[in-house]
Amino acid sequence: MDFRQLTYFMGVASELHFSKASEKMFIAQPALSRQIQQLEKELGVLLFERDKRNVKLTPAGEYLSNEAQKILSQLDHIKHRTQLIHNGEEGEIRIGHPGSAIYSVIPPLLSALKLFFPNIKTNLSEMLDSSVIEALKKHEIDVAFIRELHPDKYLTSKVVFREPFALILPESHAINENNFESLAQVKNDNFILPPRNSSSVYHDLLLRICEREGFLPNVVHESNYGATILKLVEHNLGVSVMPISYKFSSAIKVKFIEIKNVPERTNLSIIWRKDDTNPVLKHFLKVSDSLDFSDGHLLK
Amino acid sequence: MDFRQLTYFMGVASELHFSKASEKMFIAQPALSRQIQQLEKELGVLLFERDKRNVKLTPAGEYLSNEAQKILSQLDHIKHRTQLIHNGEEGEIRIGHPGSAIYSVIPPLLSALKLFFPNIKTNLSEMLDSSVIEALKKHEIDVAFIRELHPDKYLTSKVVFREPFALILPESHAINENNFESLAQVKNDNFILPPRNSSSVYHDLLLRICEREGFLPNVVHESNYGATILKLVEHNLGVSVMPISYKFSSAIKVKFIEIKNVPERTNLSIIWRKDDTNPVLKHFLKVSDSLDFSDGHLLK
DNA sequence: ATCAACTTATGCTTTTTAGGCATAAATAGA
DNA sequence: TCTATTTATGCCTAAAAAGCATAAGTTGAT
Numbered sequence: 001m002d003f004r005q006l007t008y009f010m011g012v013a014s015e016l017h018f019s020k021a022s023e024k025m026f027i028a029q030p031a032l033s034r035q036i037q038q039l040e041k042e043l044g045v046l047l048f049e050r051d052k053r054n055v056k057l058t059p060a061g062e063y064l065s066n067e068a069q070k071i072l073s074q075l076d077h078i079k080h081r082t083q084l085i086h087n088g089e090e091g092e093i094r095i096g097h098p099g100s101a102i103y104s105v106i107p108p109l110l111s112a113l114k115l116f117f118p119n120i121k122t123n124l125s126e127m128l129d130s131s132v133i134e135a136l137k138k139h140e141i142d143v144a145f146i147r148e149l150h151p152d153k154y155l156t157s158k159v160v161f162r163e164p165f166a167l168i169l170p171e172s173h174a175i176n177e178n179n180f181e182s183l184a185q186v187k188n189d190n191f192i193l194p195p196r197n198s199s200s201v202y203h204d205l206l207l208r209i210c211e212r213e214g215f216l217p218n219v220v221h222e223s224n225y226g227a228t229i230l231k232l233v234e235h236n237l238g239v240s241v242m243p244i245s246y247k248f249s250s251a252i253k254v255k256f257i258e259i260k261n262v263p264e265r266t267n268l269s270i271i272w273r274k275d276d277t278n279p280v281l282k283h284f285l286k287v288s289d290s291l292d293f294s295d296g297h298l299l300k
Numbered sequence: 301m302d303f304r305q306l307t308y309f310m311g312v313a314s315e316l317h318f319s320k321a322s323e324k325m326f327i328a329q330p331a332l333s334r335q336i337q338q339l340e341k342e343l344g345v346l347l348f349e350r351d352k353r354n355v356k357l358t359p360a361g362e363y364l365s366n367e368a369q370k371i372l373s374q375l376d377h378i379k380h381r382t383q384l385i386h387n388g389e390e391g392e393i394r395i396g397h398p399g400s401a402i403y404s405v406i407p408p409l410l411s412a413l414k415l416f417f418p419n420i421k422t423n424l425s426e427m428l429d430s431s432v433i434e435a436l437k438k439h440e441i442d443v444a445f446i447r448e449l450h451p452d453k454y455l456t457s458k459v460v461f462r463e464p465f466a467l468i469l470p471e472s473h474a475i476n477e478n479n480f481e482s483l484a485q486v487k488n489d490n491f492i493l494p495p496r497n498s499s500s501v502y503h504d505l506l507l508r509i510c511e512r513e514g515f516l517p518n519v520v521h522e523s524n525y526g527a528t529i530l531k532l533v534e535h536n537l538g539v540s541v542m543p544i545s546y547k548f549s550s551a552i553k554v555k556f557i558e559i560k561n562v563p564e565r566t567n568l569s570i571i572w573r574k575d576d577t578n579p580v581l582k583h584f585l586k587v588s589d590s591l592d593f594s595d596g597h598l599l600k
Numbered sequence: 601a602t603c604a605a606c607t608t609a610t611g612c613t614t615t616t617t618a619g620g621c622a623t624a625a626a627t628a629g630a
Numbered sequence: 631t632c633t634a635t636t637t638a639t640g641c642c643t644a645a646a647a648a649g650c651a652t653a654a655g656t657t658g659a660t
Contacts, residue, residue, distance in 0.1 A: 001379065003303050004647095018608060031648045033608060043379060045386035049577060052607060052655045059578050060386040067378040071371060078367045079301065079343060086345035086360040277349060278359050304618090318637060331619045333638060352626040352636060 003075070005039045006068045008032055009047065013065040016055045088279025090119040096127045096135050096144035098268075099226045104245035105145065105161050105268060105288075112287050120280055128224055130197075136273055142281055143272040147243075148201050157271035160288055164265055165205070166244040166256040168229070170236045173255065180257045183241075187215035190238035192229050195222045205264045206241050212262075230254055243268075303375070305339045306368045308332055309347065313365040316355045388579025390419040396427045396435050396444035398568075399526045404545035405445065405461050405568060405588075412587050420580055428524055430497075436573055442581055443572040447543075448501050457571035460588055464565055465505070466544040468529070469555040470536045480557045483541075487515035490538035492529050495522045505564045506541050512562075530554055543568075 008025065012032065015021040022029040040047050047061035057065060084090040097106060106124070113120060125141060132144040136155060149157055167186065169175060175185055187210070196203050210217055220238055223229050229240050230251040243266045247256040270288060272281060308325065312332065315321040322329040340347050347361035357365060384390040397406060406424070413420055425441060432444040436455060449457055467486065469475060475485055487510070496503050510517055520538055523529050529540050530551040543566045547556040570588060572581060 001303060001375065003301060019606085027647090028649050029607085030609070030650085034610090035647080037609090043382060043386075045382050050608065052609095053657065055608085058386070059391055059580070060382050063385050064378065064382045067374075067382075071374060071378070074367075074371060075301065078364065078371070082343055082345050082360045082364045082367075085363050086343075086358070091359055280359070319635085327618090328620050329636085330621085330638070335618080337638085350637065352638095353628060355637085 001039065001042060003072070005035050006072065008035045009039055010065060010068055010072065012036060012048065012055070013057060013061065013068075016057070018050075018055065084119065086279065088120075088281075088283045089117055091278070091280040092121040092123060093143060093278075093280045093284050094123040094125065094141040096125050096132050096141040096146075098129060098145060098147060099126050100147075100243050100245055101145040101268060102126075103248040104163070104243075105291075108291055109288055112291055113284065116287060117280075117283055120283065132271065136271065139273075142276065142278060143270060143284060146269050146271050147266060149267075149269055149271075154274055155271055156274045157269045159267045159269045161268040162265045163243050163245055163268070165241050165259045165262075166247065167259055168233050168240040168242055168246070169255040169257065170233055170239070171253040171255060172236065173239070175257070176255065177257055182213055182261070183209055183259065184213040184215065186239050187213065187217075189218075190220040191217040192221040192223065192232045192238040192240045193217075193219050194224055194229075201266060202241060205266065209259070209262050209264055227251075301339065301342055305335050306372065308335045309339055310365060310368055310372065312336060312348065312355070313357060313361065313368075316357070318350075318355065384419065386579060388420075388581075388583045389417055391578070391580040392421040392423060393443060393578075393580045393584050394423040394425065394441040396425050396432050396441040396446075398429060398445060398447060399426050400447075400543050400545055401445040401568060402426075403548040404463070404543075405591075408591055409588055412591055413584065416587060417580075417583055420583065432571065436571065439573075442576065442578060443570060443584060446569050446571050447566060449567075449569055449571075454574055455571055456574045457569045459567045459569045461568040462565045463543050463545055463568070465541050465559045465562075466547065466556040467559055468533050468540040468542055468546070469557065470533055470539075471553040471555060472536065473539070473555065475557070476555065477557055482513055482561070483509055483559065484513040484515065486539050487513065487517075489518075490520040491517040492521040492523065492532045492538040492540045493517070493519050494524055494529075501566060502541060505566065509559070509562050509564055527551075 008021075008027075011021040011025045012018060015024065018033055018036075019029045022032040025032070036047065045060045045064075046058050047064060048055050049058055050056075081090060095106075110122060113122065125135070127135060127141075127144070129146050129148050132141075132146050133150065133152065133155070135141045136144060145160075146157070167175075167180070167183065169186075193202055193206070206217065221229075221232055223232065226242060226246055227249065229242065230246065230249065232238065233240055234251065234253045241259070244256060244258055270285070272285070308321075308327075311321040311325045312318060315324065318333055318336075319329045322332040325332070336347065345360045345364075346358050347364060348355050349358055350356075381390060395406075410422060413422065425435070427435060427441075427444070429446050429448050432441075432446050433450065433452065433455070435441045436444060445460075446457070467475075467480070467483065469486075493502055493506070506517065521529075521532055523532065526542060526546055527549065529542065530546065530549065532538065533540055534551065534553045541559070544556060544558055570585070572585070
């Protein structure tokens with residue numbers, strides 16, 4: 001049973017006339033007759049009752065024509081969707097990201113993606129930098145945002161966003177936007193930071209700044225999650241330094257004071273498998289290229 | 301896109317290895333490679349990523365393999381059911397019948413049909429003899445039970461059941477099983493019968509009997525429907541003569557007295573289109589042939 | 601009754617497609 | 631570097647499909 005035969009069968013079934021059907025399908029009538037005969041022979045089923053004058057469907061033919069109709073249109077549909085997927089216009093992309101990215105690049109990126117590729121689904125997983133590499137290699141995600149880059153043979157990455165740090169203070173803290181001048185002013189405060197091993201960027205950059213200011217921060221609490229750190233600050237357990245995009249996290253009773261007049265910035269990079277040929281990824285990268293994540297642009 | 305190609309594609313998709321797949325499907329590996337290439341070319345879609353060492357599905361190939369799987373098994377199913385229908389083991393038969401047949405041949409016939417052909421559906425339409433011929437010719441029904449035969453070029457019929465008449469009396473009537481001897485005893489009663497034009501059998505047979513007994517029945521009500529006649533008798537509006545199988549209609553307050561000692565009988569025939577090739581009909585006729593509807597057998 | 605018109609089936613030939621074999625090309629691993 | 635492995639390509643053969651001519655059967659008109 002061949003799709004060609006099935007198509008021919010549908011032609012005859014709708015015309016109930018071999019000659020007319022053969023014209024419509026641009027083949028000679030004997031060829032058509034024989035294809036139908038073959039189909040009937042293969043099935044062991046008479047599909048048409050024909051005398052020399054009239055052609056009509058048998059009950060089995062009736063049934064087959066209904067079902068074949070469905071199958072053929074399903075097939076068209078599948079063909080079409082396969083092509084969409086090939087072109088990357090349909091599909092899913094699984095994105096790993098640090099919590100902070102939710103406050104910066106992710107919203108405009110998803111909007112743009114939806115706009116240009118309405119049939120691409122996204123699947124977001126918040127994860128720590130330390131899990132991202134493994135998740136990519138295990139094919140658990142297709143692309144990720146990451147703050148800290150480790151060169152890797154199988155991965156490619158690109159910086160997409162660069163932002164200053166902010167000093168995070170409890171509402172009641174004496175320092176504010178107006179009287180803040182440098183980190184030296186909090187040299188005696190307790191600090192809450194991510195653990196050194198899971199995220200060396202903050203540490204190293206912060207240490208560099210502090211070093212210039214002539215002190216070492218006294219870390220009394222550690223947490224991997226930005227939201228947790230914010231809560232601890234809110235409860236007066238210390239101060240912190242975080243990417244300024246956390247300002248948009250609607251954290252309450254906490255002050256964000258941009259640390260200006262220092263060169264240090266934190267990067268957000270996008271990272272993916274070098275050999276990933278999924279066309280959806282290409283579109284994702286294209287869309288993220290097209291957006292302007294330049295410093296501050298998204299932080300208004 | 302060809303059914304064969306899809307099957308080959310599924311073979312490679314499940315093995316992810318052209319050579320192994322080709323062995324499993326008993327064709328040479330180059331032939332298989334080429335068929336996949338053709339499919340890819342036709343779709344304009346890369347289905348496998350192959351380097352010289354590994355073969356894996358692209359996202360589009362992944363999608364297609366899921367869908368093709370479904371399509372192929374659907375197709376198997378359809379093939380099978382088409383064959384069942386061809387063999388008459390599946391399908392529907394639409395049966396026209398007079399109300400009375402519900403009390404005689406229909407129950408055992410449907411049971412037997414269900415037993416031997418569990419996938420044949422039946423569709424019963426109660427109709428008057430006068431509608432049956434037209435309904436058959438319009439293909440509204442496939443077969444019918446009928447009391448009165450009119451020879452017809454396009455129809456074939458066969459008597460399947462023969463039964464005596466019964467005298468139908470209201471419960472209060474003086475005559476009963478014991479004192480009944482002949483119809484002459486009700487010669488002065490009012491009669492309720494079907495109209496002469498719609499069903500001449502009762503009339504003609506009844507008139508023949510009455511004639512022998514030396515009277516003419518006085519018809520005061522007419523109805524086409526047995527159930528109606530029984531109701532009228534129940535309400536003391538007259539007496540009637542009907543096929544004895546109405547005894548099983550659970551009519552209440554009505555007496556059925558078999559008219560013995562007369563040769564007249566009413567036939568129930570089965571009738572169908574001579575040229576009907578529907579295999580379900582063949583089975584239906586075979587089953588009805590196999591049942592013993594001999595006089596009285598079903599009337600215990 | 602015969603003939604013309606029409607419709608599907610069959611015989612034969614050509615064209616197209618599929619499949620096989622040998623082998624190239626490429627790559628991983630010893 | 632060599633071997634084993636695996637997919638792709640060239641070329642030929644075999645099978646299948648399609649075309650053309652025409653047979654065979656049926657209907658309806660003259």
